[in-house]
Amino acid sequence: MARQRLSRDQSRRQTRERLLTAAAQVFAEQGFNGAxxxxxxxxxxxxxxxVYSNFDSKEDLFLALIDQYLAVELEKLGDGLDLSLWEAEFERDLTENRTLNLLTVEFFLYAMRNESARQKLAQRYRVAYEVLAKLLAQHYQQAHLPQPMSAQHLAWAITSMGTGLFLQTCLDPEAVPERMYMTALKRILYGNGEPNAT
Structure with missing residues (x-):
């Protein structure tokens, strides 16, 4: 049976997907700057x-990988504020997603020195913060709980805490107190008190 020929759009999508898969591998092996x-x-x-018919530059290729990662993370947020799932995700960031997260940190440093990349990366994270802020505001309203700060500030605080703790854990995993992520997350979200359910 003859293989069905791909349309131009299907072929282009396939090429793009293969390039992204290869880019993830090469970036993981060589880093953003080295690749x-x-x-x-x-x-x-x-x-x-x-590559150049699908992406304007190596920078845009890496941003496409970040788009994929953020899309998955934002889809998970749609399931609601389940802290046990958030803790599991943080553990995955330290294991399965460790390389991608370290590459993202490397790209953050690159973007700070390159205005075009900085703006593109910042815009992507603004969208993510807005989604998280809406989820948090909805959570407090439905649970009839007081917010310790604005939902937007909470989104920034949670994300910044997670990023910082990820870096510190990668640097010195034995020094990080057990379940530090969950302890800090609950303190940010609920202050000294805790909700009846996560």
Missing amino acids: SVEDIATAAGYSKGA
């Missing part, structure tokens, strides 16, 4: 031209 467009193209089985 080259040629390395990524070779790993995907394409020419550099295929």
